[in-house]
Amino acid sequence: MPEILLLTDASLPQRQGRFDVTVEDGVVRSILPAGDAPALTRAEIRDLSGRFLIPGLWDNHVHFSQWTIQRQRLDLSSTGSAAEVLQLVRSALTAPDAGGSAPSAPAPLVGYGFRDGLWPDEPSVAELDATSGGHPVVLISGDLHCGWLNTAASQLLQAQPDDSGLVREGAWFPAMERLQDSTVLTTADYRAAAEAAARRGVVGVVEFENTDNITAWPQRVAEGVDQLRVEVSVWPDKLQDALARGATSGDPLDPSGLVTMGPLKVIVDGSLNTRTAWCWDPYPGMDPAHPHACGMEAVPISELESYMRAARDGGLAAAIHAIGDRANTAVLDTFESLGMAGVIEHAQLLRESDIPRFAQLGLTASVQPEHAMDDRDVADRFWEGRTDRAFALKTLEESGAQLRLGSDAPVAPLDPWGSLTAAVTRSRDGRESWHPEQRISAASALAASTRGRVEVEAGDVADLAVVDADPLDPALLTDGGAQLRTMPVAATLVGGRFTFDAL
Structure with missing residues (x-):
């Protein structure tokens, strides 16, 4: 990697003119009007030809091995x-x-x-x-x-x-x-999957695979799977081992700093498609006396509290899977009782009274907008009369909750442009928008896909993507969002290093 990288003739979202962007030691050092950057004898110069420079994208919920295996x-x-x-x-x-x-x-x-x-x-x-x-x-x-x-x-x-x-x-x-x-995955398999993500502008993922991620990912990076930043999670059965290692959330786990310790992951309920998401109301057609008429509690809340307390005391954050509204209530209650911030994964169905609690408790809603497109018909059937508070992204945002977007790959493709488009349009495959009142703006969706950044600024870590169009341009939504969903990506950089380069 050169000491200095100069990206010339770059466009920036919603800004007039062209710019020259200087990257040094993995950090954006300056953004100047095109032609104003000083002559740099040691710089590698790359002409963006008016393409748009944006913050690199994150997929905030993946099962990377499952995603890699899916190809087979x-x-x-x-x-x-x-x-x-x-x-x-x-x-x-x-x-x-x-x-x-x-x-x-x-x-x-x-x-x-x-x-x-x-x-x-x-x-x-x-x-x-x-x-x-x-x-x-x-x-x-x-x-x-x-x-x-x-x-x-x-x-x-x-x-x-x-x-x-x-x-x-x-x-x-x-x-x-x-x-x-029993499935053999090679370094080449993982590298191919990481390269495919980089081709879509992805600079980082949050890994929720249930395995020894703390050991596996540093080893993969050392073997050349170095296209992504990876925050690794730990599940309850491996929590004590993780705590014994002493790593706390945010700590680097490999010499390059690409792998960092992430949260404890606990699955509290099931899913909508399997009718096991834990809800306050029974599923249609289910005998109310059936033990799982309202879905199921996958982990007793008393056990959840014990796991979360151990994680909190050991310096680990928590990311808790909750899909049904009853599961979300119980998880919110647990976060509140422990005085612990963290993330609720999915948050698909929520009671209206619970929605403001995300912001009140400092919790992030990590959501997967493509699931709303996949599940809209089954939700209309099994959550009939409640879908106005299902996948309620706009209501969460208006309540002050922080949103993160992800795919849950392989449940949806590891491609943030799909998640982003579904969040903005609530539509796919030419269908009408489903609960359009829950659409969020392109700027909000981009920020939820880039760790809060909408524009590249001096001082940023140079995790960047180069794309052909302004993702905030309303014209990209005129065809139902197909142009946004298929956004051409010309290059991706992690810490100023090209992980994908088609310039």
Whole structure:
């Protein structure tokens, strides 16, 4: 990396004229009118030709290994029924490259992306067995909270589904971990996924994979997966080990400073698509006497409080998954009782009385706007009459809450332009805007994707993206946001170092 980098003829969002931007030692040192920068003999000069220089983008919620693995899995995202899923499984198992001299223990066929909330038919382990024979088949729901397994896969992963073949929530996550542990991902695989993120202007991610992130990510960076900053989380089963290491949130974990310690992550409830998000009201069609008629409490709140107290006392922040309105109430109560700031992940359905509490308690709402686009139909069915307070981004913002945007990749693609566009338009695929009163401005969405920065300023760490258009230009929204969603990115820099360069 050169000592000095001069980015010439740069445009800046919502500002007239062109500018020359000097970067030295990984920091933006000056922003001057084009042609006014002094001659620099030791500088590398790159002409932006009027392209826009913006703060680099963050994805504030990813499962990076799952996102990387997804590239190797059967894509089920287009299916609308159990029958359609079975047809894809049948085709995959009979494809020419799927057979050959079958080993005694064939590798499972793994599919990802089904959403059964609105299926017209029911999944069945018997039908999946009939389709797959003895070949293990593991089908993962789009929200990662459920698996559909045949008998061979159930035995392999030590899971116990019911007659549907479905395994949900706490019974499913250990099986998914066993599957992941058996999947070989190389440094090249991780590097390819990180490079793909850099090509979309991403400079950093918050990693919520349930593994030993504190060890894994510094090792990956040392092996060349150095395109991103990574804040790593720790889950409850690894909390004591993390506390014993003495790292507190914000501490660097590798010599380059790319990896930093992040928060404790706890999942308090399930998800909307699996009808396990913990709500105050029962799901339609559920017997009110059913123990999970309102969803489920994945971690008892007393245990949550114990985990959070230990994290707080050990210098770790907390990021708590809460989707249903009852889960959010309980998590807000816990943050308040501990006097602890932090992040609520998802915050999808909220009671009106709880919305002001985010700002009052100094909590951040880490939200995934693409989920609103994925889930709008299932929300209209299972949260009927309540969707005015679902994915309530504008109401949260107006209450003073700090917003962060993310993807929850692989639940949605690791591409902040999709999240940003969904937040601004509440629309996708040509459909009408869903609850347009909850749209936020492009400036708010950009700030929520860049750690609060809308403009590049002198003194900033040079985590930057070079894009072809002004992301705050209203003209990008005239076609439903398609131009914003597909924003061309010409370059990305992390600490002044090019991690993607198509200039």
